[in-house]
Amino acid sequence: xxxxxxxxxxxLSGEVVVGGAKNAALPILTASILAKGKFTFQNVPDLRxxxxxKELLSTMGAAVECDGHTVHxxxxxxxxxxxxxxxxxKMRASILVLGPLLARMKKAKVSLPGGCAIGARxxxxxxxGLSLLGADIKLEHGYVEATCKQLKGAEIYFDxxxxxGTENLMMAxxxxxxxxxxxxxxxxxxxxxxxxVLSQMGADISxxxxxxxxxxxxxxxxxxxxxxxxxxIEAGTLMIAAALTRGDIKIKNCDPLHLKSIIHKLEKAGAExxxxxxxxxxxxxxxxxxxxxxxxxxxxxxTDMQAQFMVLMSVANGFSVIAENIFENRxxxxxxxxxxxxxxxxxxxxxxxxxxxxxxxxxxxxTDLRASxxxxxxxxxxxxxxxxxxxxxxxxxxESLEKKLACxxxxxxxxxxxxxx
Ligand code: EPU
Numbered sequence: 001x002x003x004x005x006x007x008x009x010x011x012l013s014g015e016v017v018v019g020g021a022k023n024a025a026l027p028i029l030t031a032s033i034l035a036k037g038k039f040t041f042q043n044v045p046d047l048r049x050x051x052x053x054k055e056l057l058s059t060m061g062a063a064v065e066c067d068g069h070t071v072h073x074x075x076x077x078x079x080x081x082x083x084x085x086x087x088x089x090k091m092r093a094s095i096l097v098l099g100p101l102l103a104r105m106k107k108a109k110v111s112l113p114g115g116c117a118i119g120a121r122x123x124x125x126x127x128x129g130l131s132l133l134g135a136d137i138k139l140e141h142g143y144v145e146a147t148c149k150q151l152k153g154a155e156i157y158f159d160x161x162x163x164x165g166t167e168n169l170m171m172a173x174x175x176x177x178x179x180x181x182x183x184x185x186x187x188x189x190x191x192x193x194x195x196x197v198l199s200q201m202g203a204d205i206s207x208x209x210x211x212x213x214x215x216x217x218x219x220x221x222x223x224x225x226x227x228x229x230x231x232x233i234e235a236g237t238l239m240i241a242a243a244l245t246r247g248d249i250k251i252k253n254c255d256p257l258h259l260k261s262i263i264h265k266l267e268k269a270g271a272e273x274x275x276x277x278x279x280x281x282x283x284x285x286x287x288x289x290x291x292x293x294x295x296x297x298x299x300x301x302x303t304d305m306q307a308q309f310m311v312l313m314s315v316a317n318g319f320s321v322i323a324e325n326i327f328e329n330r331x332x333x334x335x336x337x338x339x340x341x342x343x344x345x346x347x348x349x350x351x352x353x354x355x356x357x358x359x360x361x362x363x364x365x366x367t368d369l370r371a372s373x374x375x376x377x378x379x380x381x382x383x384x385x386x387x388x389x390x391x392x393x394x395x396x397x398x399e400s401l402e403k404k405l406a407c408x409x410x411x412x413x414x415x416x417x418x419x420x421x
Contacts, residue, residue, distance in 0.1 A: 002414050003415055003417045004415075008379055008411075009383055013247045013248045015250045020043035021228060022397050029071065030097050034175060039075070042227040082109040088111035094110070096167060098168055099172035108145075123165070125158050133172055134150070134152045150176075151173070159184070161186040166191055167191065171194075176217035182214075187211060187298050187299065189209075200224045203218060230255055240305075241408070244381045245380055246285065270288055287317055289318075290316040293306070303327055307373065311342075314353055316353075321351070331346050333367070342356060363389065373394065373401065376401065402414050
């Protein structure tokens with residue numbers, strides 16, 4: 001396992017290009033199950049999670065080929081309907097094959113994902129929705145086994161907006177007989193991106209990006225060539241890097257409309273943000289203001305940016321409170337940040353942060369994807385050397401983050417980990 005070594009204290013400046021969004025690419029690649037034929041996906045990020053979904057689709061009989069950031073998937077010969085434990089345990093978003101498999105093959109066997117580092121993450125809302133569409137669902141031996149004769153449109157209400165749950169239901173409902181209405185649906189940009197691709201394939205979807213989505217089932221969908229939207233979380237992470245290092249970074253190829261909550265909070269924290277059509281420029285200021293934050297479903301502040309924002313608050317000029325409202329256990333970065341000199345106390349789903357004048361470099365361990373990014377950010381701001389180990393978590397969701405940061409002036413490198421003696 002590689003490590004990332006950072007010598008902190010440098011101010012970052014320059015231009016950086018954001019890649020395709022992991023959380024848009026994952027459902028869009030699985031949507032290929034819904035139609036027989038050759039798909040081409042452009043601007044697909046080169047990430048471990050994307051490798052996992054490509055591997056899963058290959059296991060199911062799809063022919064998958066890659067050419068840089070373009071992925072070709074031929075689903076003509078797809079004939080397996082099982083997502084085995086070995087693959088789902090690597091990436092819980094593998095559950096996204098459930099809806100499309102049911103719609104195409106009328107059966108699916110998908111390992112239950114189980115909990116993960118950030119919370120229990122149940123899939124009851126996915127299963128409840130699919131059974132309302134007429135699927136017969138059994139949970140046996142750690143697997144979801146679902147069958148149906150023909151999915152039928154239904155009214156589905158989500159107790160809480162779920163991103164992958166909404167996506168699974170959108171895909172299944174696209175080939176159901178009749179009309180499905182999803183209420184309290186997730187409204188993330190990745191939902192709109194999936195709806196756009198499904199519509200391009202021939203689906204009839206309205207209301208994507210609002211809490212009520214209507215999907216009129218169609219008999220057949222066609223393969224398409226399409227491109228993945230920019231990654232708003234990668235963009236947000238780089239924006240924090242600018243504010244934190246008192247730098248000046250232009251983040252290109254992003255969609256500023258997707259970044260509104262992050263821009264709002266960064267401005268309140270004192271950073272200067274200039275917005276262009278497809279880029280944002282963030283200039284950090286000497287004084288970072290302490291501000292409070294709560295994570296919410298989109299368009300609220302994303303939970304996927306909470307750990308990174310906490311690093312900024314850890315060197316701000318006072319107290320701030322961060323409430324994590326999406327995942328019950330998403331403060332696993334806190335103990336590592338405290339080892340770097342941050343002053344953070346946890347109480348339930350609240351983190352109380354007392355800004356300190358500076359962080360100090362230390363060996364730290366990454367425990368999940370966004371926690372890894374936060375530790376790298378902390379390393380950029382810290383005095384001395386920080387070694388972030390277990391960076392395979394980072395590689396699940398950030399493509400060459402260390403190279404992008406190095407181009408902006410960071411003293412950062414990736415090295416193979418020393419063997420344990
Ligand atoms: N929930 C349920 N039952 C369900 C589904 C969800 O109770 O059946 C709860 C969850 O436990 C959580 C809340 O609903 O408290 C929202 O979870 P959601 O289902 O929206 O999360 P997800 O779809 O599993 C996606 C992203 C996550 C991101 C969350 C929240 C993908 C592949 N993953 O997960 O991304 O944090 O939405 O925005 O889209 C990441 O990229 O680092 C990441 C974890």
